[in-house]
Amino acid sequence: MLDDVLGWGGTLPRNRVLLVKDTVAASASFLLLYLLKKILATPDSLVIFVGLKEPFSHYSRIARKQGCNLAMHQDHGSLVYIDLLSKTILEHSSLPTDAAVINEGNKLILLFQKFIRILKEQPGRNTWIIIDDISLIEVIAQGNNAHVRDFLHYCRTLATDQQICSLLLLTHLDAYEDIDETMMANHLELLSDTVINVVPLVTGQAVDVHGQVIVEHKVPCNVNPNTCMDGFQNSRGYGLHYKLMENTVQFFTPGKHV
Amino acid sequence: MVETASRSLRDGVLPGEFAPALMLLNRSSTPHPARVLLLHFLGSLSSNIVSGAAQAKQIVLVAADRNPQFYHDFKGFTEDQLSRFYFVDCFVDPLGWRKILGDHQLLEEVTVRFPHYKVCHDVKDLDSLLMVVLQAGAEKAEAVKFAVVIDSISSLLAYNSLESVAKFINNLRSNGIVSSLVWMLHSELHDAKVMKSFEYISSMNISIEQLKAAVRQTDKSLQMVANKCFSEGILTLRHKRRNGRVREQVEKFEVHGSTMTFSKTEGTEAAKVIVPQVQFRLQLTDKERQERAKVILPFEHQGNGKETLIYDGRPEARSDISTIDLTKKDLQKVTIDDIKPGQVEYLRDSDDERPDSDEDPDDDLDI
Numbered sequence: 001m002l003d004d005v006l007g008w009g010g011t012l013p014r015n016r017v018l019l020v021k022d023t024v025a026a027s028a029s030f031l032l033l034y035l036l037k038k039i040l041a042t043p044d045s046l047v048i049f050v051g052l053k054e055p056f057s058h059y060s061r062i063a064r065k066q067g068c069n070l071a072m073h074q075d076h077g078s079l080v081y082i083d084l085l086s087k088t089i090l091e092h093s094s095l096p097t098d099a100a101v102i103n104e105g106n107k108l109i110l111l112f113q114k115f116i117r118i119l120k121e122q123p124g125r126n127t128w129i130i131i132d133d134i135s136l137i138e139v140i141a142q143g144n145n146a147h148v149r150d151f152l153h154y155c156r157t158l159a160t161d162q163q164i165c166s167l168l169l170l171t172h173l174d175a176y177e178d179i180d181e182t183m184m185a186n187h188l189e190l191l192s193d194t195v196i197n198v199v200p201l202v203t204g205q206a207v208d209v210h211g212q213v214i215v216e217h218k219v220p221c222n223v224n225p226n227t228c229m230d231g232f233q234n235s236r237g238y239g240l241h242y243k244l245m246e247n248t249v250q251f252f253t254p255g256k257h258v
Numbered sequence: 259m260v261e262t263a264s265r266s267l268r269d270g271v272l273p274g275e276f277a278p279a280l281m282l283l284n285r286s287s288t289p290h291p292a293r294v295l296l297l298h299f300l301g302s303l304s305s306n307i308v309s310g311a312a313q314a315k316q317i318v319l320v321a322a323d324r325n326p327q328f329y330h331d332f333k334g335f336t337e338d339q340l341s342r343f344y345f346v347d348c349f350v351d352p353l354g355w356r357k358i359l360g361d362h363q364l365l366e367e368v369t370v371r372f373p374h375y376k377v378c379h380d381v382k383d384l385d386s387l388l389m390v391v392l393q394a395g396a397e398k399a400e401a402v403k404f405a406v407v408i409d410s411i412s413s414l415l416a417y418n419s420l421e422s423v424a425k426f427i428n429n430l431r432s433n434g435i436v437s438s439l440v441w442m443l444h445s446e447l448h449d450a451k452v453m454k455s456f457e458y459i460s461s462m463n464i465s466i467e468q469l470k471a472a473v474r475q476t477d478k479s480l481q482m483v484a485n486k487c488f489s490e491g492i493l494t495l496r497h498k499r500r501n502g503r504v505r506e507q508v509e510k511f512e513v514h515g516s517t518m519t520f521s522k523t524e525g526t527e528a529a530k531v532i533v534p535q536v537q538f539r540l541q542l543t544d545k546e547r548q549e550r551a552k553v554i555l556p557f558e559h560q561g562n563g564k565e566t567l568i569y570d571g572r573p574e575a576r577s578d579i580s581t582i583d584l585t586k587k588d589l590q591k592v593t594i595d596d597i598k599p600g601q602v603e604y605l606r607d608s609d610d611e612r613p614d615s616d617e618d619p620d621d622d623l624d625i
Contacts, residue, residue, distance in 0.1 A: 113359050149416065150353060157350050160327065186446040189287040218288045220515055 002251040003038070005215045005238050006194065012042050012126060015159040016166045016219075019192035021173040025200040026211035030249055032132055032170055033059065037068045039128050040078060046125040047073075048118055050082045050111070052136035065247050080118050082111070084140070108141055108151035115155065119163060126164045129155060133170035134188070145184045152191060173197065193219045201241075213251070214239040259495050259507040260295075260520055263462050264302045266497075270313025270403060270437035275500070277431045279439040281460035283453065286468045287446055291491055291511065293324070294518050295466060296409060296442055297332060303405055303438075304339040314405040314437035315342070318395045320387075322348040323410030323442070326375065334516060344374040344394045344404075352381040352417065381417045384426045396435060406430055408441040411456070412448065420452055427459055457496075465494045466511075489513045492523065 003009050018035075022028030036059075039045050051059065060070045073079035119127060131137060134148065141147035152169075159165040169188070176185035189195065197214040215238050243250045263280055271277040280299070284292035300319070306312035319329060326345040329335075335343075351357065357379050374397075376390055395404035408414070414423050430436050441460075445453055457463050468491040490512050497505045510521045542550070 109355050109358070112355060116359060146416070153352070154355055157325070160325070183447060186287065190289055190444055190446065219290050 001253070002034075002213065002215075002240060005240060006196075007217070008038065012039060012045065012128075012166075013193075014126065014164045014166065016194060017156065017192045018166065018168045019188055019195045020168070020170045020198065021195065022170065022198040023173050023200065026198050028170060028196075028198040029053075029132070030244055031196065031198060031213065032130065032168070033063055033066065034249055035168060036130060037063065037066060040068065040073050042126065044125055046078055046080070046118075046122055046127045048080045048082065048115060048127065048129045050084060050129070050131045050137075052084045052140075053132050055085055056081050056083060067247070077122065082114060084111075084136075106141065106144075106147040106150060108137070108147055111140075112151060112154050115158060119158060119165070123163065126166075127158075128166050128168055129158075130168045131170065133172070135172055135175050145181075145187075148184070149187055152188075156191065173199070193217070208243060209241045209254075210244050212239050212241050212254075259493070259509045260298070260464075262497065262507075263464065263495060264299065264306075266462060267299065267303055267405065267438040267440065268306045268312045270405075271434070276461070277433075277436045277438050278462065279427070279431055279441075279460040281456055281463040282440070282442040283457075283463055283465040284442060284444045285446075285465055286491075288468060289323075289444060291468065291489075291513050291518070292442060292444075292466045293409075294513050294516055295464070295493075295511070296407070296440070297329075297334060297516060298518050299440055300329070300407060301334050301339070303407075303440075304335065304342050307342045307405075308336075308338045312405075312437070313403055315402045316344060316395065316404045317342055318344045318346060318391050318404055318406045320346045320348055320391060320406065320408040322352070322381070322408065322413035325349050332516065344397070345376070346387070346390055346394055347375065347377045348381050348387070348413065351377060351379050352413070354379040381414060384414070384418055384422050388426055388429055391430065392433065392435070403435055403437040405438045405440070406436055407439075410444065411441045412444045415448065415452065420455060424455060424459060427456075431459075460498075462495065462497050465496075467492045467494070493520070 007013060020028045020031055020035075022031075036047060036049070039047055049059075056070075063070045070079060070081075074081060115129060137151070138145065138148050141151070152167075155165075155167055169192070171185075171188060176182060195216045195218070197216070198211060199214065200211050201209055239254070240251045241254050242252075266278045267280060269278075282292055282295055282299075286292075300317070303312060303314070304317060307314055307316065319326070321329065326347050326349070329343070329345075330340065374394070376394060378387055378390060381387065391406060395406070396402065411423060411427075414426070418426075427439070427441070430439055441456075443453065443456055490510070493509045493511050495507045495509070497507075499505065508523050510523045512519050512521070
């Protein structure tokens with residue numbers, strides 16, 4: 001059902017920026033894995049996963065429970081995991097350190113270089129760069145939002161007519177409530193083509209509903225209109241409720257859960 | 259309204275004046291309508307150039323927000339129109355990262371595909387960007403005027419100070435060979451000072467706002483319901499004339515994919531027709547007006563030569579009706595004879611207590 005609302009029913013969208021915003025009360029890590037599974041299931045797809053929050057074993061374990069073997073995808077070359085939790089960004093790069101110095105100390109150029117190298121090795125594939133999450137990228141940039149902004153801009157330039165490249169970014173909705181931080185939040189909003197907000201129920205906790213996802217499209221896309229008519233709407237977009245099961249996640253329109 | 263702006267861009271610069279400058283101010287977090295509006299202006303300007311109606315002979319498009327490929331692949335442009343474009347690419351490598359990393363492959367491919375194409379590797383250097391833009395425009399013939407379109411000035415402001423970007427714009431406007439100038443600003447990325455500054459240095463500005471209520475107006479017959487959430491909104495055009503007059507117009511827009519339709523808002527229509535259209539007359543003729551003035555209303559003075567006395571509720575006045583016919587002199591007489599001047603009569607409760615005693619009079623109350 002979420003696929004219909006996202007417009008992922010038939011094929012994956014190309015050259016899109018997808019922003020997932022979560023809150024403390026409703027974490028979106030399940031959604032990230034759900035989308036990762038979807039992408040990996042599509043033939044000729046390539047995922048570059050930048051992990052900053054959890055170790056690979058964590059993602060791998062949860063994905064396996066849900067019927068997806070990340071290690072196998074890694075062996076087949078359809079998943080490239082960039083571990084920035086245990087390794088520093090410099091360990092991933094062959095660039096002389098002075099190059100980073102030239103660019104006003106923006107270390108994220110090294111990560112961008114890594115992306116370029118992977119794309120050159122496997123050209124023409126439907127590539128998705130997944131970053132978990134942006135607030136930790138800010139930590140690498142030592143709190144310099146301008147550096148993160150530049151890095152994200154360069155990630156966007158990776159999509160050309162020869163190369164399909166989409167971005168899936170996770171960020172925290174409530175981390176940008178500070179006035180100084182709103183510019184960064186606005187920038188992420190303007191950058192993205194689709195925004196998914198993962199928020200708790202307004203009425204509080206429930207046994208059958210663990211939260212709601214609200215999908216906001218900013219560019220035209222092939223959304224199944226019938227599904228959207230069933231879902232609820234607010235000023236931001238189309239919403240669905242979800243329930244997290246042991247091995248899967250269920251999305252449903254409000255009040256339709258059996 | 260949008261046609262007014264298009265005409266102004268088409269007519270171009272007058273000798274000795276600054277070039278007309280149009281700012282598109284995107285006020286929402288969804289830039290799609292603003293981008294479609296920019297494409298609309300690009301389309302109308304380039305078709306005017308092709309037909310020879312415009313003063314400019316080509317368009318220099320500084321692409322900082324989208325890949326030039328996006329404009330090149332846009333289906334709304336014909337081959338003729340595209341041949342009038344010259345791209346300055348500030349999108350693909352604004353900070354020179356690709357140059358540092360030696361990733362020239364991509365850039366070379368692009369340059370082969372488009373002959374009129376230049377990549378800017380350092381957006382921070384606005385002086386050389388200005389040179390690139392001016393050289394690009396004057397490439398074919400020196401005397402030819404050209405239009406400059408910057409698809410996002412917010413991207414330039416991300417790397418430069420407000421003063422230097424304003425100087426860059428002013429240099430373009432005052433150059434003489436630039437026929438007209440269009441740029442887009444995303445208001446959510448800047449504070450009020452930046453927006454106001456650019457409103458001052460533009461001759462026209464169009465502010466694009468979405469209608470939030472439009473989300474709820476879904477139509478089952480539409481194939482792309484999701485598009486509804488950004489498809490409707492309001493455009494406000496502020497046109498500054500040379501004589502100092504500022505004119506503001508409001509229009510409603512609707513986006514269908516990559517095209518935009520405009521319609522007048524209800525507010526402006528209502529302003530035109532002040533008197534509602536009904537089947538009976540609401541106005542009076544002069545004769546009717548004179549006759550109306552002659553009518554004496556019941557509460558007005560009847561003019562029979564006597565002063566009117568209005569009953570004030572006193573019972574004595576009511577009991578004797580003849581009192582109403584008293585003259586003013588009689589009334590005064592009655593007042594003086596019957597009513598004594600005001601005096602207060604006071605009786606002390608007890609003689610035991612002297613009035614100026616220090617004793618507390620409430621002493622016995624056991625408070």
